[in-house]
Amino acid sequence: MAGYTAYNLRIILILTLGSLTFGYAYSVISGTLGQPGFLDYFNLRNDESHTQAITGTINGLVCAGAVFGSLAVGWMCDARGRKETLYLTCVVNIFGEALQAGSVNLGMFLAARFIGGWGIGMAVVLIPLYQAEICKLLQQTMPPPSARGFLVGQHGTFAIFGYAIAGWVGVGAYYSTNLAFQWRFPIAVAFPGYLNHLAGDEAWAIVSRLHGGDQDEDSLLFAREEFYQMAQQVQADNAAWISGGYHRQIFTKPSYRKRIWMGFFIQYAAQSTGAQVIYVYIISLYQNLGLTGGIPLVLGAAYVTVATLSNFTGALLLDKIGRKPLFREIFPTHIRPQGVAWSLVGTFLSTLVYVEAAPTALANIKWGYYIIFIGLTLINIVILYLWCPEAWAKCTDFFSKTKGLSLEEINEKFGDEVVVHLTNATDKQLEDLAHTIQAEQDEKIAMDHSHHEKTGVSGAQTV
Incomplete structure (x- = not known):
């Protein structure tokens, strides 16, 4: 029986550290915008309309950069492989964070936000993509059931945990008498996390070690079978990729186009709830309610701390009730980088619009801005119902049936060919x-x- 090893857990912890670092780097600006030292340094106290415009630009630029970073990862994973892409992701993020923490004027800070966003876009595509493929190797063909849903779900949990850490670091920095430290230090804290992803192993070595190496003959046999399944599927997928016309087929082939649409729309719809706007500007929200001093920062940190616990609970339930949130399992291996990238473009394009407009909108129409998100959510529900009516009937059935399947076998649910079956194979087929x-x-x-x-x-x- 394939089982868990200390190496399994170490790999997941290393990958989730990337999720945590991404979450921290993406969210630290929320507290920064509430630091007196930051506001004074960039002269964002005197002119309210100017402050609103600059605040929106600060948050919009990171989303704009993330769009390009997401698409860059989709291309580079194919061109140079995941390992080199991971290295470049770390370098871009370190460079972007260093520029932000060391900015000497507003222009430099804004440019650094775009570069930092580019790195964040790369990380948010690559980390869960890599996680899903590594966690796939942990699936088991016999009870207890696979914990892949739980393990992949840790991306969300640790990303939000990064939000919480950023919030509490901001609370501590607020009480520093050094005004530069108040905002520079929290940004700089993200540096070390990206230094922990600069190592990797070859494919077979990873598969073998994930299943206990040669210590257990059953585990080694299982690893050989999975490696064979992946190798055969990759060969078939590469042939299909070449014969189908490379990248253009993700838009021309109906089954691929449906996946791209599904990923993009779900990510867009998630941001259209207004959740990101609430968190990014949560300090301002509490200040507008009359709270002063460090209280808004404390409440903001508490808000995402509760969200961390909720994400962890959700991850625990994934393998019990199915994997509806894990839409990244829906792309076959050879288009997975592009599929995840275009899905996240939906996230960042919509977030860019919402957070860029938020300061001005909140100042002028106030709570009415949130009514827009309520309306968008209702519209999105209707679109899903009318445009994809079969989704309502098949969604629960589809995702429950993917429980325990390998990523290669999930492709069959979309009509793609699976070369080697393992999960539901008979004893004779396995023999x-x-x-x-x-x-x-x-x-x-x-x-x-x-x-x-x-x-x-x-x-x-x-x-």
């Missing part, structure tokens, strides 16, 4: 698969041996 894998390994060993006899160099030395 035949084991013979096939063994035969291929024997053939490879024979070829390596023949090569060694001819050249005097072992296969291991030629790798």
Whole structure:
């Protein structure tokens, strides 16, 4: 039986640290906008209309940068692979955070916000993408059921935990007498997190170690079967990718286009609830209610602390009730980077509009701005009902049926071909698969041996 190892948990913790760092970097500006040192340094106290415009721009630029960062990841994952993309993501984020923390004027800070947003867009696509693919390796074919939903759900939990940490760091910094420290230090705290993603392993080494290496014969056999499934599916997907015309097929092939639409619209609709606007400007919201001093920052931090607990609870329930929120499982391997990227574009484009307009809108129409989000949410529900009527009838059934399936096997629910089935395979099918894998390994060993006899160099030395 495939089981859990300390290495499993270490991998997940490393990946969730990326989620936490992303959440922190994305949300720290909420508290920054309430720091007297920040407002004084950039002269954002005297002219209310100017302050509203600059505040909207500060938040809008990070979303604009994130749009480009999201699309860049979709391309680079194919061009250079996930490991190099992860390295570049870390570098861009460190550079963006350093520029923000060290800004000497408003122009520099605004430019740094765009660069930081670019890095955030890369991270928010890559981290859950990588998480889903690593967590896929933890699925089990026998009870207890897979915990992939719980583990992938930790992206959201740790991202919101990053929000909470940013909130409480902002509370502490508020009481510093050093006005520069008040806003520079909280931004700089994000640096170390990105330094923990600069290591990686080869595919087979990861798969084998995730299943306990050679310590357990059953685990090793399971790892071999999963590796074979992934290798065969990748070959088939690559052939389909080439024959289908590369990137343009994500918009021309109906099953892919439906996935892209589903991911984009769901992400847009989630932001159209106004949740991000509430959090980004939560300090101003409490100040407008008459609260002063550090109280607004404390309440803002408490708000996201409660949200962290809610996210964790939701992650616990994913494997019990299905994975409706995990729409990133819906893309086949060869279009997954582009699919996740375009989904997150829906997040950042809508957020850009909402947070850019928020300061002016809240100052002029006040609570009426939130009525807009109520209206948008109602409209989105109607669109889903009319445009995708089958979704209402099939949603629960579809996501419950994906429970325990590998990411390759989920593709079959969208009409794609799955080369190798593992989850629901019969004993005879698994036995035949084991013979096939063994035969291929024997053939490879024979070829390596023949090569060694001819050249005097072992296969291991030629790798």
